Amino acid sequence: MLLTAFAIIRIRNLFSVVILTGLFSLLAAAIYILMDAVDVAFTEAAVGAGVSTVLMLGTLALTTNDEKTTSKSRAVPAAILSIITGAVLIYGTLDMPNYGDAKAPIHQHVAPRYLNQSAQEIGLPNVVTSVLASYRSYDTLGETFVIFTAAMGVLAIIGRGRRRRKKENVEREAKA
Numbered sequence: 001m002l003l004t005a006f007a008i009i010r011i012r013n014l015f016s017v018v019i020l021t022g023l024f025s026l027l028a029a030a031i032y033i034l035m036d037a038v039d040v041a042f043t044e045a046a047v048g049a050g051v052s053t054v055l056m057l058g059t060l061a062l063t064t065n066d067e068k069t070t071s072k073s074r075a076v077p078a079a080i081l082s083i084i085t086g087a088v089l090i091y092g093t094l095d096m097p098n099y100g101d102a103k104a105p106i107h108q109h110v111a112p113r114y115l116n117q118s119a120q121e122i123g124l125p126n127v128v129t130s131v132l133a134s135y136r137s138y139d140t141l142g143e144t145f146v147i148f149t150a151a152m153g154v155l156a157i158i159g160r161g162r163r164r165r166k167k168e169n170v171e172r173e174a175k176a
Helices: 002-010 014-034 038-062 072-092 111-122 127-135 137-175
Strands: none
Touching: 002 014, 014 038, 038 137, 111 127, 127 137
């Protein structure tokens, strides 16, 4: 994943960047499977490697394949901001418990209740389904709303390009 991320940063051909981004999401999905988070892996594969890649390829069909270069005066502050943000995010993970730690706070709070009582409370035999459909239903609804809003935004951007080209064609035909 690190090599893929480095390649994404260095390559200037946007088609290659989109494909590598899809590969990055697919690799993330594989890591989620190794961590026994199959539901998250499925979402990452479907949204990150699937839908996002298709939408970006559709956007590239309406634009150019090459990135426009920016001046160094704009790149340096962006790089500094990215490094600071990365450092803050890494700092935020320093007090996290070790992966798989049975004494981690997340395993002591609601997880035992979900595992032991969700079948009786919700009536579904699958714990993941009962948690997502009932206990975290507002969260799941919010995630669905975010994905829907993003898709509508991309479709609006794509549609704007088509309308502009259609208007230009009509104006050319009127002049001819």
